[in-house]
Amino acid sequence: MELALVAAIAFLAGFVQGLSGFGSALVAMPLLLQFLPARLATPFCILMGLVITSMLSLDLKQHLDWKKIGPIFLGCLPGIALGTYFLKTVDNSVIKKLLGLILISYSLFQLTVHVKPKKLSWVWGIIAGFLTGTIGAAFSAGGPPTIIYTSLNDWNKDEIKATLSGFFLLTGILIAIAHAAAGITTKEVLILFATGLLPVIIGTKLGSRAYSYLSHRSYLKLIYSLLLVMGLLLEFQ
Template sequence: MGLYEIAVIFLAAFIYGVAGFAFALLAVPLLSFAWPLKHIVPLVALLATSLNGLMLFKLRKSFAFKRVMPLLLGGLPGVLVGAYFLRHYDNAFLRVILGLVLVLYGLWGLKNPKRPFIIGDNWGYLFGFLAGFLGGALNTPGPPVIIYLTLKDWGKDEIKSTLQGFFFLLAIFVIFSHWRMGLITPEILKNYLIAFPVILIGLFSGHRLYGRLSLKVYQKILYGLLVIMGLLSFPWKIGG
């Protein structure tokens, strides 16, 4: 693992510490310039699980498992489908999906739409499946879940704790699926051990800065960067 990879992981963990999400959304496209997705996705899954576990512990008083159940039950089969895509399709196809997810998610965030209506819990199965698919294929389960939660009549702590709970539980299943398919190799485990102190420093540094910055303004900047990185993720040179 070189300095570029360490810097990317630190930056993604730092932003996660500030915003509470977007670790994989930032780490995956930036690391894809140096590593193939078959190496990046399992590694980021291991690192993201560690971050989610730490954040969930911090928000444990606001967490309710019943809020996560529809998302989780829909997400588990989605992970299997996504992991299948990761193993059997080449990087170009997966990067197109990744680019679309980042661009659409970033534009949605920049628009900052108001909640048009409130949806029931049963919608969680569909959004959970979509999140599971993206988690298994690209380790980016966030966008469907975040959209789902913006359409729920819940408070800030309830939304954030549900995010962390779902991400943590889904990530465990993602890791298991990757392990069963032989995607978690000794090299990935070695890089995980190297990167773990880096994500801890990034997480606590970002959390410390969180109280000093306007999260709303920072999220606007983040969404704009996601659009740019999504465009860069497309395999523009295919066939050239």
């Protein structure tokens, strides 16, 4: 029964990220934690994410621009170090609720007021990456700064999704290596991964197919709606 649930969740997570370019963990983690401990659910989600982001990066390879991804990734590295320090010293619950409030406010603003995208300096990419690394390492909710940065740029939807996929692929590889080195990726995790592999591939393919029918504006609305859900989860968990 548990393995059937794992397969269903993997499919759903793949579909959501195939459609939006992010959000697989947003879908999968709350569901997996209903019947799996975090020590299994977390590395399983990381491995699923690697499959999804690899597929999306290949699908969108003609839109991958490492000049766009580079500043975000470089900013992320020192952010991870600072976030690890915060994890040990800061009250997580207060910061999570503050982040949740910011995401709710920002998402509602973007969903109700049309803000014209513009070309942002690469410096903002470094700042977004730094915040992503810091928040991700400290509170496991690091995606929003990078998602917001890409959505504010004057890029088309394929460039936004490709940049997110390439960035999350690089960070996912680093985390997966760290998990393996620390012995977190156990035989139990690999069994879960084998169970979810085909469903997550199918889900990602179907999500990508659905994505192809979205207009640029509809895609941005999807991004802001998922950010709103993230904010609500952080605020009321």
